[in-house]
Amino acid sequence: MTRPSGGWWATRRNRQFALIVCFLLPSLVVFFLYRLLPLGWNVILSFQAWSPLKPAQWIGLENYAEMWAYDDVFWVALKNTLIFIAASPLAIAAALGIALLVNSDLKGAAVYRTIVFLSYPLMAVAVGIIWRWMYDERGGIINYALRASGLTTRPIGFLQDFDWALPSVIFAEVWQVIGFYMIILLTGLQSIPPNLYEAAHIDGAPARARFFRITVPMLRPSLFLCAVVGILNSFGSFDLVYIMTNGGPGHATELLITHIYKSAFVQSKFDYAAALTVVQFGLLVILTVAANRAAGGNVGAVERD
Amino acid sequence: MATVSLRSVRKSYDAQEVVHGVDLEVADQEFVVLVGPSGCGKSTLLRMIAGLEDISGGEIAIGDRVVNEIDPKDRDVAMVFQDYALYPHLTVFQNIAFSLQYRGVGKADIARRVAQAAAILDIESLLDRKPRQLSGGQRQRVAMGRAIVREPKVFLFDEPLSNLDAKLRVQMRTEIKKLRERVRTTAIYVTHDQVEAMTLADRIVLMHNGRVEQIGTPEDVYDEPATLFVAGFVGASAMNLVAGRVENGAQGCAVILGNGARLALPASRFEAHADMPVTVGLRPEHLHWSHYGTPSLQGTARVVEPLGSDTLVVFDLAGCELQARLPPRLVRRAGDPVSVAIAPEAIHLFDPATGHRL
Numbered sequence: 001m002t003r004p005s006g007g008w009w010a011t012r013r014n015r016q017f018a019l020i021v022c023f024l025l026p027s028l029v030v031f032f033l034y035r036l037l038p039l040g041w042n043v044i045l046s047f048q049a050w051s052p053l054k055p056a057q058w059i060g061l062e063n064y065a066e067m068w069a070y071d072d073v074f075w076v077a078l079k080n081t082l083i084f085i086a087a088s089p090l091a092i093a094a095a096l097g098i099a100l101l102v103n104s105d106l107k108g109a110a111v112y113r114t115i116v117f118l119s120y121p122l123m124a125v126a127v128g129i130i131w132r133w134m135y136d137e138r139g140g141i142i143n144y145a146l147r148a149s150g151l152t153t154r155p156i157g158f159l160q161d162f163d164w165a166l167p168s169v170i171f172a173e174v175w176q177v178i179g180f181y182m183i184i185l186l187t188g189l190q191s192i193p194p195n196l197y198e199a200a201h202i203d204g205a206p207a208r209a210r211f212f213r214i215t216v217p218m219l220r221p222s223l224f225l226c227a228v229v230g231i232l233n234s235f236g237s238f239d240l241v242y243i244m245t246n247g248g249p250g251h252a253t254e255l256l257i258t259h260i261y262k263s264a265f266v267q268s269k270f271d272y273a274a275a276l277t278v279v280q281f282g283l284l285v286i287l288t289v290a291a292n293r294a295a296g297g298n299v300g301a302v303e304r305d
Numbered sequence: 306m307a308t309v310s311l312r313s314v315r316k317s318y319d320a321q322e323v324v325h326g327v328d329l330e331v332a333d334q335e336f337v338v339l340v341g342p343s344g345c346g347k348s349t350l351l352r353m354i355a356g357l358e359d360i361s362g363g364e365i366a367i368g369d370r371v372v373n374e375i376d377p378k379d380r381d382v383a384m385v386f387q388d389y390a391l392y393p394h395l396t397v398f399q400n401i402a403f404s405l406q407y408r409g410v411g412k413a414d415i416a417r418r419v420a421q422a423a424a425i426l427d428i429e430s431l432l433d434r435k436p437r438q439l440s441g442g443q444r445q446r447v448a449m450g451r452a453i454v455r456e457p458k459v460f461l462f463d464e465p466l467s468n469l470d471a472k473l474r475v476q477m478r479t480e481i482k483k484l485r486e487r488v489r490t491t492a493i494y495v496t497h498d499q500v501e502a503m504t505l506a507d508r509i510v511l512m513h514n515g516r517v518e519q520i521g522t523p524e525d526v527y528d529e530p531a532t533l534f535v536a537g538f539v540g541a542s543a544m545n546l547v548a549g550r551v552e553n554g555a556q557g558c559a560v561i562l563g564n565g566a567r568l569a570l571p572a573s574r575f576e577a578h579a580d581m582p583v584t585v586g587l588r589p590e591h592l593h594w595s596h597y598g599t600p601s602l603q604g605t606a607r608v609v610e611p612l613g614s615d616t617l618v619v620f621d622l623a624g625c626e627l628q629a630r631l632p633p634r635l636v637r638r639a640g641d642p643v644s645v646a647i648a649p650e651a652i653h654l655f656d657p658a659t660g661h662r663l
Contacts, residue, residue: 198357199390203404203451204378213403217394 039281046275051268063275074276076251077259080166081234081280084173084255085287088230091174092223095181100215102182103189113186117179124176128243131172135159135244159245165252169244173237181226188222189215224295231287235280256280307368307381307458307491308333309354315362316349316515324349324515326363331491338494340502341512341538347495348463350512354493355384355461367458378407380459383452387464389444391436391451397423398432401450408455422454425487442473449481453488460492466501478504499539503527511535529653533660536586536653542617545587547625548657553579560585560654563624566602571649578654578663586653589617592629595646604643606636618643 008014046063050056067074102113119127134141135158143155158168192215200210216223238257241247247254247262256276264273309331316324324346331337339347352358354365356377365372372380383404391400398419405415423429426446436444445465452460465481466474478501485492485505496502502509503523511518511526511534519531530536536544549560551570558570562585595601604622611633618629618636620643629645636643654663 193388193390195386195388195390196392198355198377199384199386199392199451200403201357202355202377202380202382202384203455204407205403206407209407214392220394 042274042277045271046278048271050271052270063272064279066272067275067279073251073254073259074256077254077256080252080254081256081283083166084170084234084237085231087170087174088227088234091178092181092185092226092230094174095178095226096185096219096223098178099182099185099189103186113182116182119176120179120183122176124237124239125243127172127176128240131168131175132159132244135168160249162249162252165245165249169241169253172244173233173240176240177230177233180229184222184226184229185219188219192218221295224291227295228288228291231284231291235284256283308366309459309491309493310366311350311354311363312366313363314350314353314360314365316346316353316358317361322361322515324353324361327512327517329510329517329520331493334489334491336485336492336494336505336507337510338496338502338506338508339510339512340496340499341518343497344514345512346515347497347510347512351384351461351463351493351495354459355382356380381457382459382461383455383457384461384463385448385452385465387467389436389448389468391444391447393436395435396432397428397434397436397439397447397450400436400447401432401454404451404455418454419450422450425453425484426450441469442477445469445477446480449484453484453490456490458491460490460494462492462494462496464496465494466496466498474501481505500541503539509539511538513538529662530586531662533584533586533655533657536655536662540588540590542589542628542630544653545585545589545592545625545627546655547585547587547627549583549585549654551575551578551581551583551654560652562622566623566625568602568647568652569649570652570654575654575663582657583663584655584657586655587627587647588651589628589630591651592627592631592645592647594631594635595644601644601646604645606639606641606643609636609638609641620645 009018045056047058047060048056049059049062098112098116102109102116106112133139135143137143137155137157137160140158142158143152146152147155156164158164196214196218197210200214205213234255235257237255238261241253241255241258242261245253247258257280260273260276260280263269263276309329311327311329313326313328314324315322315326327346327350329337339350341347349358353360354367356372356375360373367380367382392403395403401419401422402415405418410418419432420429423432426449428443428446428450431439431443431447436447439447448465466477469477482505494501494505506523508520508522509526510520513534519526519535521529521531526535526539530539530544533546537546547562549562549568552559552561552567553576556569557572558575558579559567560570560575560583561567568585602622604620604627606618606620607626608617608619610617610619613633615630616633616636618631620627620629620636622643629643631643631645655661656663
C-alpha cells in the first residue's frame with residue numbers, strides 16, 4: 001500500500017473538506033460576529049455593572065436580583081408577553097378555519113387566499129400605523145362602525161384604555177400574521193392525500209372524526225411550525241407595539257422586548273437590559289424546544305406513509 | 306352477500322360525458338374485473354359504486370337497494386385503493402380497526418376481528434408498526450385487511466397492485482386469488498392489466514372510451530372477442546390484425562391476406578360475407594409450425610426473439626407483417642423461412658367499418 005504523496009492536500013477527502021469550509025466560512029463569520037459574539041458579550045454584561053462612560057464592574061447576580069425583587073415592570077412585561085404567546089393558538093385556529101375554507105371548492109378561493117396573505121408582507125410599522133388609525137377614538141373606522149351600528153354610544157379609546165390596549169394590539173398582530181399561518185396550514189392541508197378522506201368516508205368516519213383523526217394529526221408538523229413562529233413573533237413584535245402604544249397606557253402593553261429597549265436606550269441601563277435579554281432568550285429557547293418536542297421533533301415536516 | 310346492478314349508468318363532468326350508459330349485473334359472490342386502458346372510465350365507474358363520485362344518470366343498486374343517493378358509509382362497501390390510503394399516523398392495528406370504531410363494534414370484538422383479519426393476511430407481527438415502516442407488499446396486505454375486517458357486502462379494488470414491482474405483483478395476485486377462496490364476497494376489481502383481469506376474474510368487463518366493449522368469462526373474451534378493441538387488448542401477446550378479403554370459391558370459403566396468402570375458413574359460417582373486406586385477427590400462439598402435409602403459409606422471418614420456452618417470430622407473409630409464437634429453435638435468425646398454419650376455427654374476422662366481430 002502506498003499512500004499518495006504530497007501530504008494533507010493530496011487526499012480527495014481533505015480537499016473536499018477545505019472546499020466545504022470555504023463555502024461555509026462567510027456565513028459562519030457573519031453568524032459569529034452578529035449572533036454568537038453579541039449573545040456571549042450580552043451574557044457577560046448581564047453579570048456586570050456597566051454604563052458607556054464607566055469601566056465594567058463584576059456584580060454577579062445583582063441585575064437578576066433587581067429584576068426579581070424590584071422591577072414591577074418586568075413582571076408586567078413578562079405577563080403581557082405570555083398573554084401574547086397564549087393568543088397565538090387562537091390565531092392558529094382561526095387561520096386553520098380560513099385555510100379549510102380556502103382549500104374547499106369555494107368559488108374564488110385563490111382570490112381570498114391572496115387577500116388573506118396580503119397582510120403578512122406588510123411592514124410591521126405600516127401595520128401599526130394603519131391599526132392606530134382604525135382604532136382612533138375620534139376618526140377611526142372601528143369606532144365609527146360601532147356607533148353607526150348602535151353597539152356603543154361613546155367612542156372606545158382602544159389604545160388608550162387599560163383594558164382594551166393589550167387585546168387591541170394583539171388583534172393587530174394576529175391580523176398581520178394570520179396570512180402566514182394560513183399559507184403554512186394550507187400547504188399542509190394540500191399535502192394530505194385526498195384518498196385518505198375517501199377511505200375514511202367509506203370507513204364510515206363522520207366529518208368531525210375525519211377532521212380530528214386525519215386532518216389534525218396530519219397537520220401536526222404544520223401546526224407546531226405555526227406555534228413556534230407564533231412564539232418567536234410574540235417575543236419580537238417590538239415595532240408593532242412601539243408604533244401603536246409604545247408600551248402604554250402605563251405599562252399595559254409593555255412586552256419584554258419593549259422593556260429591554262427602554263431600559264437600554266431610554267434609561268441607558270445597558271447592563272440591566274442585558275440581564276433582561278438573557279431571561280427573554282432563555283424563555284424563548286425553552287418554549288421553542290418544548291414546542292418542537294411536543295411536535296415529535298419534526299416541526300414543519302410533511303408526514304407521509 | 307349482495308348483487309350489484311348497474312343500469313345505464315352515466316357520468317359527465319360539466320358537458321363532457323365520460324361514461325356512456327353502462328349496464329352490468331354482478332351476481333352474489335362473483336368476482337368481476339373491469340379492465341381497459343387508462344381513461345376508459347373504469348375507475349370512475351368503481352368510484353360511483355363506492356359513492357365517491359356522483360352518478361349523472363342511470364341507477365346503481367347493491368342488493369335490492371338503489372344507492373344513488375346513499376352516503377358511501379351506508380353502502381356497506383369496502384375499497385382498496387391503488388396507493389393503499391393507509392392512515393400514516395396510525396398503527397397497522399388502528400388502521401384495520403378504524404372502520405369498526407364507527408360501526409358500533411365493541412372493543413373486544415374489534416380486537417378479535419382485527420386479529421382474525423391479520424391472521425388471514427399473515428400480518429400479525431406487523432400490528433404495532435406504522436405504515437411507513439412497511440414494504441409495499443405489506444402495506445397492500447394491510448389495505449386488504451382494512452377491507453375484509455368490515456365484512457362488507459361488496460369489495461371494491463382500485464388497481465390495488467399497480468404500485469408494486471412486477472415480481473411482487475404476481476405474488477400478490479396469487480394471494481388475492483387464495484384470499485378469494487376464503488372470503489367469498491362479491492368483488493369488483495379495476496385494473497388496466499389484462500393478465501390480472503384474466504387470472505382473477507369470474508367475469509371480465511372490457512371497457513373502452515366510457516363504453517363496455519364486452520362482458521364475459523376470461524375464456525369468452527379470449528376465444529370470441531366481440532370487437533377489434535377486445536381482440537387487440539386481450540392476450541399475452543397482441544393479436545395480429547391485418548386487412549383481408551373473404552372469398553367464396555370452388556375451394557370453399559377462405560380469407561385472402563395481403564397479396565394472395567389464402568387461409569381456409571370454417572365452411573358455411575362466413576359465406577354471407579363473400580367479397581367483403583375484413584380485418585383478420587390471428588393470435589400469435591395459434592399460428593403453429595406447419596408439419597409436412599398440412600397446407601402451410603410461407604413467409605420470411607424479420608425479427609426473432611427467443612424467450613426460452615418458445616420464440617416470438619415477426620415474419621413477412623404476402624406483404625403483411627405477422628407475429629407468431631413458435632416452439633424454440635425452429636427459426637434461428639432474420640431471413641430464415643417461416644412455415645406456419647392456422648386452424649380455421651382460430652381465425653377471427655371483424656368488420657373494419659364497425660369493429661364488430663363477424
